[in-house]
Amino acid sequence: MNSNRKTVIAGNWKMNKTPKEAEALLREVLPAADGAACEVVVCVPYVDLPVACNVAGGSNVKVGAQNVHFKPSGAYTGEISAAMLQELGVSYVVVGHSERREYFAETDATVALKIAATLDAGITPILCVGESLAEREQGIMAERIRTQIKIDLAGVAAADMGKVVIAYEPIWAIGTGKTATSEQAQEVCKLIRDTLCELFGADAAQGVSILYGGSMNAKNAAELLAQPDIDGGLIGGASLKAEDFGKIIAAAN
Numbered sequence: 001m002n003s004n005r006k007t008v009i010a011g012n013w014k015m016n017k018t019p020k021e022a023e024a025l026l027r028e029v030l031p032a033a034d035g036a037a038c039e040v041v042v043c044v045p046y047v048d049l050p051v052a053c054n055v056a057g058g059s060n061v062k063v064g065a066q067n068v069h070f071k072p073s074g075a076y077t078g079e080i081s082a083a084m085l086q087e088l089g090v091s092y093v094v095v096g097h098s099e100r101r102e103y104f105a106e107t108d109a110t111v112a113l114k115i116a117a118t119l120d121a122g123i124t125p126i127l128c129v130g131e132s133l134a135e136r137e138q139g140i141m142a143e144r145i146r147t148q149i150k151i152d153l154a155g156v157a158a159a160d161m162g163k164v165v166i167a168y169e170p171i172w173a174i175g176t177g178k179t180a181t182s183e184q185a186q187e188v189c190k191l192i193r194d195t196l197c198e199l200f201g202a203d204a205a206q207g208v209s210i211l212y213g214g215s216m217n218a219k220n221a222a223e224l225l226a227q228p229d230i231d232g233g234l235i236g237g238a239s240l241k242a243e244d245f246g247k248i249i250a251a252a253n
């Protein structure tokens with residue numbers, strides 16, 4: 001972590017928790033986040049957003065969505081626009097999560113459009129990038145990450161990069177219990193920052209919070225968060241247990 005950048009601890013609840021269950025979990029998370037020095041975010045299913053925004057209102061917990069459509073409105077059955085999220089009080093949106101890329105055919109081109117729509121609405125995108133195990137084993141991890149960063153952020157001005165959060169999520173570490181070592185995670189987060197430096201300049205690159213995601217938990221968080229280019233975590237499984245999520249928040253403080 002670097003004290004000049006915002007530390008962000010974001011939970012990704014994925015397709016878990018009904019609105020009633022979401023309210024109960026969030027009420028358990030609030031005390032753990034009370035007084036936290038880092039930014040605490042919960043990215044909840046669409047239907048949980050109204051209750052989450054309501055319950056988190058006035059607290060230091062920010063609410064995020066897990067997806068957004070890139071068009072402002074129109075005949076896109078089943079989709080949700082950035083303006084709809086903004087009206088609810090949503091502050092963050094996860095964009096380009098590997099599960100969306102894998103199961104819902106999300107491409108770097110649509111991710112780039114979603115980043116633009118999100119920024120236009122004044123919402124902070126959490127852009128997810130990461131390589132598969134096969135790509136790592138073939139020695140093309142760096143190429144893959146750099147390509148994602150270049151295409152996904154192609155439409156963003158350097159002056160807006162401070163409004164973007166990036167999450168490095170090796171696909172092989174998501175939901176597998178297999179965490180990247182702190183050295184592996186630092187190496188790729190630094191690669192991301194170096195790529196941002198090439199694209200947007202050193203000042204912009206230094207200001208971007210880069211999170212690690214992939215089986216981060218109460219035990220391994222402190223070591224990962226101690227790395228100089230890791231500015232927080234995107235946490236799936238462990239964010240569904242208030243006690244574990246609270247321990248990760250404490251490790252970030």
Ligand code: PEP
Nearest residue numbers: 174175213214215236237
């Ligand atoms: C995620 O889905 O973004 C994630 C990191 O999940 P998990 O922590 O369960 O690996």
